[in-house]
Amino acid sequence: MKRVLISGEPISTEVALAGLSDLGGGAVSSFTGISRDDGGVTAIELEHYPGMTESSLMRLIDEAFARWALLGAAIVHRIGRVAVGEPVVVVGAASRHRADALEATAFLIDRLKTDAPFWKKEHYADGTSVWVDAKSSDDDRSSRWA
Amino acid sequence: MRLVYFAAVREAIGVACETCDLPAHVRNIHDAIDWLAGQSSGHALAFQDKSRLRFALDQDMVPLDAVLGDAHELAIFPPVTGG
Numbered sequence: 001m002k003r004v005l006i007s008g009e010p011i012s013t014e015v016a017l018a019g020l021s022d023l024g025g026g027a028v029s030s031f032t033g034i035s036r037d038d039g040g041v042t043a044i045e046l047e048h049y050p051g052m053t054e055s056s057l058m059r060l061i062d063e064a065f066a067r068w069a070l071l072g073a074a075i076v077h078r079i080g081r082v083a084v085g086e087p088v089v090v091v092g093a094a095s096r097h098r099a100d101a102l103e104a105t106a107f108l109i110d111r112l113k114t115d116a117p118f119w120k121k122e123h124y125a126d127g128t129s130v131w132v133d134a135k136s137s138d139d140d141r142s143s144r145w146a
Numbered sequence: 147m148r149l150v151y152f153a154a155v156r157e158a159i160g161v162a163c164e165t166c167d168l169p170a171h172v173r174n175i176h177d178a179i180d181w182l183a184g185q186s187s188g189h190a191l192a193f194q195d196k197s198r199l200r201f202a203l204d205q206d207m208v209p210l211d212a213v214l215g216d217a218h219e220l221a222i223f224p225p226v227t228g229g
Binding site: 033046047048049051052055077088089109112113114115116117118119120121131132133134 | 150152153154202205206207221223224225226227228229
Protein backbone atom coordinates (compact mmCIF):
# COMPACT_ATOMS: atom_id res chain seq x y z
CA MET A 1 0.00 0.00 0.00
CA LYS A 2 1.41 3.36 -1.06
CA ARG A 3 -0.51 6.56 -0.26
CA VAL A 4 0.35 10.18 -1.14
CA LEU A 5 -2.15 12.92 -0.42
CA ILE A 6 -1.90 16.71 -0.56
CA SER A 7 -4.71 18.15 1.54
CA GLY A 8 -6.20 21.61 1.78
CA GLU A 9 -8.29 20.41 4.74
CA PRO A 10 -7.14 19.57 8.28
CA ILE A 11 -5.38 16.20 8.48
CA SER A 12 -6.75 13.43 10.66
CA THR A 13 -3.79 11.31 11.75
CA GLU A 14 -6.10 8.32 11.99
CA VAL A 15 -7.31 8.75 8.41
CA ALA A 16 -3.77 9.42 7.13
CA LEU A 17 -2.55 6.13 8.61
CA ALA A 18 -5.71 4.12 7.83
CA GLY A 19 -5.00 0.66 6.49
CA LEU A 20 -1.34 0.50 7.54
CA SER A 21 -2.21 -1.76 10.49
CA ASP A 22 -4.23 -4.15 8.27
CA LEU A 23 -1.35 -5.35 6.09
CA GLY A 24 -0.38 -8.38 8.13
CA GLY A 25 2.72 -6.83 9.68
CA GLY A 26 3.72 -6.46 13.30
CA ALA A 27 4.76 -2.82 13.19
CA VAL A 28 3.36 0.55 12.23
CA SER A 29 5.48 3.65 12.78
CA SER A 30 4.49 7.25 12.18
CA PHE A 31 5.64 10.85 12.47
CA THR A 32 3.36 13.88 12.78
CA GLY A 33 4.72 17.37 12.19
CA ILE A 34 2.69 20.11 13.87
CA SER A 35 2.48 23.83 13.15
CA ARG A 36 4.47 25.41 15.98
CA ASP A 37 4.16 28.71 17.88
CA ASP A 38 7.66 30.02 17.10
CA GLY A 39 8.00 33.50 18.57
CA GLY A 40 4.46 34.74 17.96
CA VAL A 41 3.58 32.68 14.88
CA THR A 42 -0.21 32.33 14.62
CA ALA A 43 -0.37 30.25 11.44
CA ILE A 44 1.79 28.93 8.66
CA GLU A 45 0.92 28.84 4.98
CA LEU A 46 2.16 26.13 2.64
CA GLU A 47 2.56 26.37 -1.10
CA HIS A 48 3.35 23.40 -3.37
CA TYR A 49 4.09 22.59 -7.02
CA PRO A 50 1.03 20.64 -8.22
CA GLY A 51 2.13 17.45 -9.97
CA MET A 52 5.81 17.62 -9.04
CA THR A 53 5.09 17.55 -5.30
CA GLU A 54 2.95 14.40 -5.56
CA SER A 55 5.46 12.64 -7.82
CA SER A 56 8.42 13.55 -5.60
CA LEU A 57 6.61 12.14 -2.54
CA MET A 58 5.74 8.93 -4.41
CA ARG A 59 9.39 8.66 -5.48
CA LEU A 60 10.44 8.86 -1.80
CA ILE A 61 7.99 6.07 -0.94
CA ASP A 62 9.31 3.96 -3.84
CA GLU A 63 12.87 4.53 -2.59
CA ALA A 64 11.82 3.53 0.96
CA PHE A 65 10.27 0.32 -0.38
CA ALA A 66 13.55 -0.44 -2.19
CA ARG A 67 15.61 0.11 0.99
CA TRP A 68 13.46 -1.52 3.67
CA ALA A 69 11.08 -4.49 3.89
CA LEU A 70 7.89 -2.45 3.96
CA LEU A 71 4.26 -3.52 3.66
CA GLY A 72 2.93 0.01 3.28
CA ALA A 73 3.77 3.68 3.51
CA ALA A 74 1.76 6.90 3.57
CA ILE A 75 2.56 10.61 3.30
CA VAL A 76 -0.21 13.16 3.85
CA HIS A 77 0.79 16.86 3.71
CA ARG A 78 -1.27 19.99 4.28
CA ILE A 79 -1.25 23.00 1.95
CA GLY A 80 -2.75 26.43 2.48
CA ARG A 81 -3.11 28.09 5.87
CA VAL A 82 -2.48 25.88 8.90
CA ALA A 83 -3.22 27.21 12.39
CA VAL A 84 -0.71 26.64 15.20
CA GLY A 85 -1.33 23.24 16.76
CA GLU A 86 -2.67 21.56 13.62
CA PRO A 87 -0.78 18.77 11.82
CA VAL A 88 1.25 19.85 8.78
CA VAL A 89 2.42 16.41 7.74
CA VAL A 90 1.82 12.79 8.69
CA VAL A 91 4.23 10.08 7.54
CA GLY A 92 3.69 6.40 8.29
CA ALA A 93 5.20 3.03 7.44
CA ALA A 94 4.21 -0.58 8.09
CA SER A 95 6.49 -3.61 8.21
CA ARG A 96 6.71 -7.11 9.68
CA HIS A 97 9.28 -6.02 12.28
CA ARG A 98 9.75 -2.59 13.84
CA ALA A 99 13.23 -1.65 12.57
CA ASP A 100 12.10 -1.33 8.94
CA ALA A 101 9.07 0.85 9.74
CA LEU A 102 11.01 3.04 12.19
CA GLU A 103 13.92 3.67 9.83
CA ALA A 104 11.66 4.21 6.80
CA THR A 105 9.59 6.77 8.73
CA ALA A 106 12.72 8.77 9.62
CA PHE A 107 13.95 8.51 6.04
CA LEU A 108 10.64 9.73 4.60
CA ILE A 109 10.34 12.83 6.79
CA ASP A 110 14.05 13.72 6.56
CA ARG A 111 14.07 13.49 2.76
CA LEU A 112 10.67 15.17 2.41
CA LYS A 113 12.17 18.22 4.14
CA THR A 114 14.89 18.65 1.51
CA ASP A 115 13.44 17.04 -1.65
CA ALA A 116 9.72 17.78 -1.86
CA PRO A 117 8.63 21.11 -3.36
CA PHE A 118 6.79 22.83 -0.53
CA TRP A 119 7.37 26.36 0.74
CA LYS A 120 6.37 27.61 4.17
CA LYS A 121 5.41 31.13 5.21
CA GLU A 122 4.95 32.17 8.84
CA HIS A 123 2.14 34.57 9.78
CA TYR A 124 2.43 36.65 12.94
CA ALA A 125 -0.18 38.22 15.22
CA ASP A 126 0.71 41.76 14.05
CA GLY A 127 -0.27 40.85 10.47
CA THR A 128 3.27 40.48 9.12
CA SER A 129 4.50 37.33 7.40
CA VAL A 130 7.84 35.92 6.34
CA TRP A 131 8.99 33.03 4.14
CA VAL A 132 10.89 30.44 6.15
CA ASP A 133 14.54 29.85 5.19
CA ALA A 134 15.77 26.32 4.53
CA LYS A 135 17.82 24.97 7.46
CA SER A 136 21.29 23.45 7.12
CA SER A 137 20.36 21.03 9.93
CA ASP A 138 17.66 19.62 7.62
CA ASP A 139 20.29 19.13 4.88
CA ASP A 140 22.50 17.30 7.41
CA ARG A 141 19.72 14.95 8.46
CA SER A 142 18.68 14.29 4.88
CA SER A 143 22.24 13.53 3.74
CA ARG A 144 22.47 10.76 6.36
CA TRP A 145 20.34 8.69 3.96
CA ALA A 146 22.49 9.28 0.86
CA MET B 147 8.88 28.21 -22.69
CA ARG B 148 6.49 28.18 -19.77
CA LEU B 149 8.06 29.64 -16.62
CA VAL B 150 6.60 28.95 -13.19
CA TYR B 151 7.55 30.64 -9.94
CA PHE B 152 6.94 29.78 -6.31
CA ALA B 153 7.06 31.41 -2.88
CA ALA B 154 9.28 34.50 -2.58
CA VAL B 155 10.27 34.28 -6.27
CA ARG B 156 6.58 34.40 -7.30
CA GLU B 157 5.90 37.33 -4.98
CA ALA B 158 8.91 39.35 -6.22
CA ILE B 159 7.95 38.85 -9.88
CA GLY B 160 4.23 39.33 -9.25
CA VAL B 161 2.97 36.40 -11.36
CA ALA B 162 2.86 32.64 -10.78
CA CYS B 163 3.61 31.76 -14.39
CA GLU B 164 4.36 33.32 -17.75
CA THR B 165 5.30 32.18 -21.23
CA CYS B 166 8.49 33.56 -22.80
CA ASP B 167 10.23 33.16 -26.14
CA LEU B 168 13.78 32.88 -24.86
CA PRO B 169 16.45 34.24 -27.25
CA ALA B 170 18.49 31.71 -29.22
CA HIS B 171 21.68 32.27 -27.17
CA VAL B 172 19.93 31.01 -24.01
CA ARG B 173 21.10 27.40 -23.72
CA ASN B 174 21.03 26.56 -20.02
CA ILE B 175 19.27 27.72 -16.87
CA HIS B 176 22.12 30.09 -16.01
CA ASP B 177 21.61 31.90 -19.34
CA ALA B 178 17.83 31.94 -18.83
CA ILE B 179 18.11 33.52 -15.38
CA ASP B 180 20.51 36.20 -16.66
CA TRP B 181 18.11 37.06 -19.50
CA LEU B 182 14.98 36.95 -17.32
CA ALA B 183 16.63 39.22 -14.70
CA GLY B 184 16.58 41.99 -17.34
CA GLN B 185 12.83 41.75 -17.94
CA SER B 186 11.65 43.79 -14.94
CA SER B 187 12.78 45.12 -11.57
CA GLY B 188 10.79 42.27 -9.96
CA HIS B 189 12.67 39.65 -11.99
CA ALA B 190 15.98 41.34 -11.12
CA LEU B 191 15.08 41.25 -7.41
CA ALA B 192 13.94 37.62 -7.54
CA PHE B 193 17.06 36.43 -9.36
CA GLN B 194 19.77 38.59 -7.77
CA ASP B 195 21.31 35.69 -5.83
CA LYS B 196 21.43 32.49 -7.90
CA SER B 197 22.85 30.54 -4.96
CA ARG B 198 19.47 30.95 -3.23
CA LEU B 199 17.47 29.56 -6.16
CA ARG B 200 16.52 26.02 -7.12
CA PHE B 201 15.22 24.78 -10.47
CA ALA B 202 13.09 22.11 -12.07
CA LEU B 203 12.81 21.30 -15.77
CA ASP B 204 9.54 19.58 -16.68
CA GLN B 205 9.08 18.92 -12.93
CA ASP B 206 12.50 17.29 -12.30
CA MET B 207 14.99 19.06 -10.03
CA VAL B 208 18.09 20.11 -11.99
CA PRO B 209 21.23 22.18 -11.30
CA LEU B 210 21.89 25.73 -12.53
CA ASP B 211 24.00 24.51 -15.47
CA ALA B 212 21.29 22.17 -16.83
CA VAL B 213 20.70 22.56 -20.57
CA LEU B 214 17.13 23.60 -21.43
CA GLY B 215 16.99 21.39 -24.54
CA ASP B 216 13.37 20.87 -25.57
CA ALA B 217 11.91 21.13 -22.07
CA HIS B 218 8.51 22.83 -21.92
CA GLU B 219 8.47 24.10 -18.34
CA LEU B 220 11.14 25.75 -16.20
CA ALA B 221 10.30 26.25 -12.53
CA ILE B 222 12.34 28.66 -10.40
CA PHE B 223 11.94 28.74 -6.63
CA PRO B 224 13.73 29.11 -3.26
CA PRO B 225 15.11 26.07 -1.39
CA VAL B 226 12.18 23.94 -0.22
CA THR B 227 10.83 24.18 3.35
CA GLY B 228 8.01 21.63 3.72
CA GLY B 229 7.23 19.26 6.56
